[in-house]
Amino acid sequence: MSTDSALRIVWVYPDLLSTYGDRGNLLILAQRARLRGIPVQSEEIRTDEPIPSDADVYLLAGGEDAPQTLAAERMLADGGLRRAVEHGAIVFAVCAGYQLVGSSFAARGRQYAGLDLYDLSSDRGPSRAVGELAGPVDPALTLPLLTGFENHGGRTHLGPGVRPLATVSVGVGNDGHTEGAWTKGFIGTYAHGPALSRNPALADLVLRWATGRDSLEPLDDTWHDKLRNERLAALAARGKDLRHVA
Numbered sequence: 001m002s003t004d005s006a007l008r009i010v011w012v013y014p015d016l017l018s019t020y021g022d023r024g025n026l027l028i029l030a031q032r033a034r035l036r037g038i039p040v041q042s043e044e045i046r047t048d049e050p051i052p053s054d055a056d057v058y059l060l061a062g063g064e065d066a067p068q069t070l071a072a073e074r075m076l077a078d079g080g081l082r083r084a085v086e087h088g089a090i091v092f093a094v095c096a097g098y099q100l101v102g103s104s105f106a107a108r109g110r111q112y113a114g115l116d117l118y119d120l121s122s123d124r125g126p127s128r129a130v131g132e133l134a135g136p137v138d139p140a141l142t143l144p145l146l147t148g149f150e151n152h153g154g155r156t157h158l159g160p161g162v163r164p165l166a167t168v169s170v171g172v173g174n175d176g177h178t179e180g181a182w183t184k185g186f187i188g189t190y191a192h193g194p195a196l197s198r199n200p201a202l203a204d205l206v207l208r209w210a211t212g213r214d215s216l217e218p219l220d221d222t223w224h225d226k227l228r229n230e231r232l233a234a235l236a237a238r239g240k241d242l243r244h245v246a
């Protein structure tokens with residue numbers, strides 16, 4: 001992002017990929033930037049539009065199998081997201097969006113080619129993972145506990161080019177042990193909720209990457225904290241052991 005221009009945030013294919021309130025990720029990211037005085041330009045690029053390759057941040061959301069395969073096909077043919085990533089754009093991808101930035105993913109009984117932007121691939125798990133997802137984030141990122149809601153049939157396998165975003169205390173995530181993936185400029189997660197509302201520190205990490213700033217002024221996170229605490233208390237009430245979770 002250059003200093004005199006707005007931060008350009010693109011939500012890719014809201015008409016295909018948009019489940020469980022994932023549009024909230026766009027709203028939260030844009031609002032947390034604006035509250036810091038960072039001008040923002042949000043764009044929703046639908047399936048029949050070319051994906052711009054010169055934006056700063058790209059958001060991909062969840063989707064059912066059929067829309068996910070269509071989205072992958074269109075994105076591969078379009079090429080805009082690949083060009084953007086090659087220019088250093090940041091990608092925040094949730095669930096179906098997370099799976100389709102890997103080399104391949106499973107849907108409707110077979111494997112489909114993904115965009116192969118990051119070192120991960122997905123196949124089908126033995127059961128659907130549905131419910132709360134929580135766990136400590138990779139200490140290298142110094143973020144608080146990840147909390148979210150998951151609903152997916154896929155399981156994701158990480159290569160050496162990415163690191164797990166979190167380890168799983170509650171839920172399934174990638175495989176019951178790790179959840180999501182990251183490398184500088186990329187975060188993938190199975191967390192809906194939306195993820196950036198339940199994890200505002202993750203939104204700020206994306207903003208720090210996008211602006212090149214080492215730190216951002218703190219915001220009033222009262223309502224995010226209430227939501228986080230309510231969700232974590234619900235897990236504790238169900239006897240989930242979160243003691244080892246920061």
Ligand SMILES: NC(=O)CC[C@H](N)C(=O)O
Nearest residue numbers: 062063095096152153154
């Ligand atoms: N919630 C989602 O995005 C689901 C992703 C994918 N269709 C799966 O079931 O694994």
